Amino acid sequence: MDFFLQLLINGLSIGFLYGLSAMGFVMIFKSSSVLNFAHGEILAFGAFLFLALATWAQLPIALAFVVTLAGAFVLGFVIERIFLRPLIGEPLIQVIMLTVGLASMFKGGMLLVWGGNLYTYPEFLPEGLGVNWGVIQVPPVYVAAVIIGSLFLLLFGLFFKFSSQGIYMRSVADNQPAALSLGVHVRRVFALSWAIAAVVAGISGIVLGIINGINVHELSSIGLKVFPVVILGGLDSISGAIIGGLIIGLLETFTGGYLSPSLRDIVPYITLVFILLIKPYGLFGLVEIERV
Amino acid sequence: MSRKTLRFRPCGNFKVRYREELAVFETDFGRLWAAAGLAALFVLVPWAATPYLLYVVNLIGISAIAALGLNILVGYTGLISLGHGAFFGVGAYSAGILAVTYDVPFLAVIPLAGLMTAVVGMVFGIPSGRLKGLYLTIATLAGQFIIEYILVHWESVTGGTMGMTLPAPTLFGVPVTGDVSFFYLIYTAVVVMVFIAVNLMRTRYGRAFVAIRDNDRAAEGMGIPIFPYKLLSFAVSSFYAGVAGGLWAYYMISISAEPFNLGLSVEYIAMVIIGGLGSISGAIFGTVFITLLNEGLRWVTDTIMNMGGVAGVELTLAPLREFVFGLAIVLFILFEPRGLAEIWRIVRSSFRLWPFSY
Numbered sequence: 316m317d318f319f320l321q322l323l324i325n326g327l328s329i330g331f332l333y334g335l336s337a338m339g340f341v342m343i344f345k346s347s348s349v350l351n352f353a354h355g356e357i358l359a360f361g362a363f364l365f366l367a368l369a370t371w372a373q374l375p376i377a378l379a380f381v382v383t384l385a386g387a388f389v390l391g392f393v394i395e396r397i398f399l400r401p402l403i404g405e406p407l408i409q410v411i412m413l414t415v416g417l418a419s420m421f422k423g424g425m426l427l428v429w430g431g432n433l434y435t436y437p438e439f440l441p442e443g444l445g446v447n448w449g450v451i452q453v454p455p456v457y458v459a460a461v462i463i464g465s466l467f468l469l470l471f472g473l474f475f476k477f478s479s480q481g482i483y484m485r486s487v488a489d490n491q492p493a494a495l496s497l498g499v500h501v502r503r504v505f506a507l508s509w510a511i512a513a514v515v516a517g518i519s520g521i522v523l524g525i526i527n528g529i530n531v532h533e534l535s536s537i538g539l540k541v542f543p544v545v546i547l548g549g550l551d552s553i554s555g556a557i558i559g560g561l562i563i564g565l566l567e568t569f570t571g572g573y574l575s576p577s578l579r580d581i582v583p584y585i586t587l588v589f590i591l592l593i594k595p596y597g598l599f600g601l602v603e604i605e606r607v
Numbered sequence: 608m609s610r611k612t613l614r615f616r617p618c619g620n621f622k623v624r625y626r627e628e629l630a631v632f633e634t635d636f637g638r639l640w641a642a643a644g645l646a647a648l649f650v651l652v653p654w655a656a657t658p659y660l661l662y663v664v665n666l667i668g669i670s671a672i673a674a675l676g677l678n679i680l681v682g683y684t685g686l687i688s689l690g691h692g693a694f695f696g697v698g699a700y701s702a703g704i705l706a707v708t709y710d711v712p713f714l715a716v717i718p719l720a721g722l723m724t725a726v727v728g729m730v731f732g733i734p735s736g737r738l739k740g741l742y743l744t745i746a747t748l749a750g751q752f753i754i755e756y757i758l759v760h761w762e763s764v765t766g767g768t769m770g771m772t773l774p775a776p777t778l779f780g781v782p783v784t785g786d787v788s789f790f791y792l793i794y795t796a797v798v799v800m801v802f803i804a805v806n807l808m809r810t811r812y813g814r815a816f817v818a819i820r821d822n823d824r825a826a827e828g829m830g831i832p833i834f835p836y837k838l839l840s841f842a843v844s845s846f847y848a849g850v851a852g853g854l855w856a857y858y859m860i861s862i863s864a865e866p867f868n869l870g871l872s873v874e875y876i877a878m879v880i881i882g883g884l885g886s887i888s889g890a891i892f893g894t895v896f897i898t899l900l901n902e903g904l905r906w907v908t909d910t911i912m913n914m915g916g917v918a919g920v921e922l923t924l925a926p927l928r929e930f931v932f933g934l935a936i937v938l939f940i941l942f943e944p945r946g947l948a949e950i951w952r953i954v955r956s957s958f959r960l961w962p963f964s965y
Contacts, residue, residue: 350741350745413941416932416936416937426929430926510959526609588746588753
């Protein structure tokens with residue numbers, strides 16, 4: 316029973332992080348229908364930028380955090396501006412291939428700079444953050460992850476609900492030509508959604524880095540694990556991303572705990588194939604009906 | 608249509624029959640060049656090349672078959688596969704299992720490896736029935752990881768991390784060993800596979816693929832059953848990967864699951880993008896480009912390492928290669944989305960139209 320509870324808590328915390336990572340991905344897909352294969356690399360970039368600022372530049376943690384988010388924002392903006400804007404209106408294949416190329420480029424670049432080693436952040440979380448209720452023990456990093464994640468989830472929820480830019484973004488996601496004809500600056504919305512998605516990715520990168528350590532291969536593989544999550548949740552549903560993340564996280568930890576640790580990494584993809592066969596638009600996705 | 612004289616230059620587009628429109632070579636000029644090129648390839652290359660060069664040429668031949676298959680799927684049918692590297696691996700392992708465990712002769716192993724890979728490919732192609740290109744990409748990504756896992760963990764069949772060792776292939780009782788004999792073997796396969804691909808694209812199947820790529824709704828409206836054709840395209844593409852994988856397994860003698868990772872799949876995608884989507888020659892150009900780039904980068908890193916490193920900078924091949932491949936994909940998509948085949952066409956037509964080439 317203890318083992319079960321521990322797995323449950325681990326699964327939920329990891330799943331929550333998957334959901335957070337998937338959120339940025341969904342945001343890009345919703346506004347510009349681009350499948351971003353470079354998401355994991357942006358995430359890793361956030362983690363490494365934070366590492367560089369916190370250890371090499373010796374900035375205070377809070378400042379390093381803010382600067383990292385600003386850096387991720389700029390990165391997202393620049394990616395959209397340089398690489399994706401020329402492809403607006405081009406076939407989908409080109410756009411997807413471009414993100415595959417970007418992923419390979421960023422990953423190679425980061426490996427050239429930092430190598431394949433495992434780094435860790437300096438300790439900065441207060442000890443009292445951990446939860447210890449007898450059988451249920453949650454390490455401080457998970458608590459911090461959930462707090463940071465929920466905080467930003469709330470922030471983004473408010474942003475989409477009340478700010479004018481957030482409303483523009485939702486309108487573009489909903490119906491691009493209509494938004495365009497009502498005067499929404501669609502290109503700015505694209506740029507902004509890439510920038511915000513990069514910020515979200517950066518946050519998830521930092522949090523994942525705190526938990527698992529920072530390694531280019533590990534972090535960029537999260538970007539691929541996002542696919543089972545978003546397919547399960549529905550490609551264009553942000554709340555679906557969180558729920559999908561929780562389900563995939565639980566599935567992974569329980570498989571790792573009860574069946575076999577080596578099966579753990581593969582189980583999300585097996586699930587993915589079955590979802591595609593059974594319920595291809597996911598739990599909360601918009602069902603596209605197309606008939607000839 | 609019978610002609611007495613050879614035609615060297617088209618003097619405008621005056622085709623009056625579909626036969627002429629479908630002709631592989633528009634003029635005899637192209638036909639002669641193709642024949643001369645093939646003769647030069649089969650006679651000059653093995654005679655002039657050093658062993659290392661021949662090894663590179665052989666690798667190009669094997670990859671060209673696989674890239675051709677991927678181009679049928681991506682370039683002609685408009686479906687993106689991120690699992691081509693794994694399918695290549697399935698071909699290699701199928702060949703290994705057939706040759707080692709079941710003792711099947713070489714000539715049967717290669718097509719059988721292709722067929723087994725086609726079946727595996729179709730399993731991952733099934734989601735394409737209900738979904739459009741984008742979802743298939745994700746399904747093949749899943750396929751990549753699942754196949755990699757199976758290759759490593761199904762130890763009783765694949766030998767696990769130990770891999771497999773293949774016997775030398777025998778053709779009509781003569782064992783094939785050494786780079787030169789493999790050169791003839793591989794390039795005969797290349798010629799056969801190119802011949803099949805070129806002609807497949809001229810049949811109703813090839814035209815159906817292109818119609819699905821250009822507009823799947825319109826294609827269905829015209830009476831093309833989308834799902835069987837998508838699945839067929841997937842099977843053909845995997846068949847090519849399987850044949851290439853089988854040849855690779857024989858050429859490399861011992862195989863393990865390591866090379867068939869996502870990186871290899873991205874490498875194949877780079878080949879078809881850089882070569883030119885939807886072009887047979889493009890797949891070959893792309894393969895040559897990527898393989899030479901690969902070897903060039905190896906040479907550069909080796910030279911820098913031998914010079915003792917520049918100011919302690921440690922340059923390793925794998926990340927550099929990943930970076931350069933990504934950069935090449937991105938640059939080609941942004942600046943020449945139709946790839947090297949298009950550049951080749953422009954160069955050729957500017958020669959043909961000289962002095963009025965503008």
